[in-house]
Amino acid sequence: MNLKELINKNRSNRRFDESHHIDIKTLKKLVDLARLSASGANRQPLKYLLFNTPENCERIFPSLAWAGYLKDWPGPATGERPSGYIIILGDKSVTEVFGVDHGIAAQSIMLGAVEAGLGGCMIASIKHKDLRDELKIPAKFEILLILALGKPIEKVVIDEIKNGDVKYWRDSEKNHHVPKRNLDEVIISFQTDN
């Protein structure tokens, strides 16, 4: 796949074949992609926690909020939950300023996941205290982002945006629809800029 194909395929997935085991080597390879990506002032303050067993994944799941726009959906049911997680932490002993390092890292990881036949979702809506208590995460680490990973079982469709409504939705066949702004809307110019 070239990059355009990878990016097209890299939709936020929230329903998975939970029986699909993700090898720890695969998770490490994904982190390696992040490790080699850009970091503000090359500080590299990010650290990664990896989870790939049912027992450990069960410890993460309750701390996540799923799909804010799907009010009637509490998140993936048993059997359709992620079978792996990468938690991105910011190491405050390196810097207190993480900028967008975790966005850069997360994009590298998610594209790598797609290339490896997986898919997933970046989750920033996290019950921080619950997760910190559950995993005994020391205070020097900030919880920045959780990447939920698995073998996707849902179809995600990109729609053209209508009336500026960005809310994703599900159709009667459980296909997930994501309205995206078109290129003409996002590329702008001011009278004076060229």
Added chain:
Amino acid sequence: MNLKELINKNRSNRRFDESHHIDIKTLKKLVDLARLSASGANRQPLKYLLFNTPENCERIFPSLAWAGYLKDWPGPATGERPSGYIIILGDKSVTEVFGVDHGIAAQSIMLGAVEAGLGGCMIASIKHKDLRDELKIPAKFEILLILALGKPIEKVVIDEIKNGDVKYWRDSEKNHHVPKRNLDEVIISFQTDN
């Protein structure tokens, strides 16, 4: 190139063949990669300004700070400057919270640039007021990140980190060296997490 090759090749470049013209279509294709990338709550608040002529690129350059660790280097000399820029703005009429959307978008764009035979650098160290005045950027847009693009003419080498020193440096042949933390350092676990 597969993703690992792309990411390996995607080093921060700061010296370019300034005579290399970047087609506006190429810049638009890069923004399209960002457009199709993940956005927090799918809000898609990012807007993009594109620059690809010498006259317009000259207007951006003075607002950029280059390579903080290279104290004796004021930035690329005439003839070695970027021949294109993508400025990422946050549209505050959409949301005041941009999260790491611009990190995700920037990574998609930089990987696309490498695939297209270009290279560049994400720059967050910006003289905001100067740039806003020069381009007459309305107050409703926050200046988030500038992607400097061009045809790289420098060799960038990844080194293993020594004594935790993250500062990049240049050798006598002007090769740029970037120390990266190794995988064992960035993947961590706590006694209790698995």
